[in-house]
Amino acid sequence: MQILLVEDDLSLANGLELALTQEGMTVNHVTKGNEAIHVVESFPPDIVILDLGLPDMDGLEVIVALRKEKNTVPILVLTARGAIEDKVTGLDCGADDYLAKPFDMTELLARIRVLERRISTSTTSNTINIARVSLETKERWVSYDDQEVSLSKTEFMLLKTLMQNAGRVQTRDSLESQLYSWGEEVNSNALEVHIHHLRKKLSSDFIKTIRGVGYTVNKP
Ligand code: CA
Numbered sequence: 001m002q003i004l005l006v007e008d009d010l011s012l013a014n015g016l017e018l019a020l021t022q023e024g025m026t027v028n029h030v031t032k033g034n035e036a037i038h039v040v041e042s043f044p045p046d047i048v049i050l051d052l053g054l055p056d057m058d059g060l061e062v063i064v065a066l067r068k069e070k071n072t073v074p075i076l077v078l079t080a081r082g083a084i085e086d087k088v089t090g091l092d093c094g095a096d097d098y099l100a101k102p103f104d105m106t107e108l109l110a111r112i113r114v115l116e117r118r119i120s121t122s123t124t125s126n127t128i129n130i131a132r133v134s135l136e137t138k139e140r141w142v143s144y145d146d147q148e149v150s151l152s153k154t155e156f157m158l159l160k161t162l163m164q165n166a167g168r169v170q171t172r173d174s175l176e177s178q179l180y181s182w183g184e185e186v187n188s189n190a191l192e193v194h195i196h197h198l199r200k201k202l203s204s205d206f207i208k209t210i211r212g213v214g215y216t217v218n219k220p
Contacts, residue, residue: 003045004030013031052079075096131203
């Protein structure tokens with residue numbers, strides 16, 4: 001499960017990242033609200049853990065911005081503000097759950113499991129079809145001409161990002177930043193290598209190179 005952790009308190013963030021990783025979750029960590037909005041849109045996580053006191057904006061504004069774009073990612077709010085009014089405001093803005101700092105790690109994990117169960121029962125399968133490629137986002141399978149194609153985790157994530165953003169160019173930087181968060185050791189041509197493999201497994205012209213910028217796939 002992919003978690004986006006939005007927290008500017010680095011010692012707390014490091015502790016959370018370690019604990020969640022030990023639970024088998026993949027954690028991306030950002031410290032600012034604007035980064036959080038960008039990451040949620042360009043690479044949707046399964047759950048967002050969001051601090052309210054961020055350096056560039058209020059966490060509640062992050063929730064409002066995402067919900068305004070009809071983004072339904074589950075959001076668990078973490079905040080030092082324990083007052084009941086803040087809880088109500090947070091939930092009114094579209095947060096799914098709320099945990100006041102300081103909290104117990106077992107409590108956080110329990111809340112995440114509740115959200116996880118809610119996702120797995122509420123999300124229907126989501127298949128993206130473009131040209132002769134089909135990609136199922138939850139079950140993580142890909143087919144080409146109705147034949148199942150076996151992809152590595154990184155190849156799948158790259159293809160999913162490109163297909164979810166069909167018609168828009170994904171920059172090298174944004175694609176590479178995702179390789180880092182998936183724990184890949186990234187060297188300068190790692191992205192090209194993954195794209196090359198995807199082109200071999202799918203068709204050579206499915207992923208277009210935008211010279212000097214990045215990659216894209218055409219809209220269906
Ligand atoms: Ca904070």
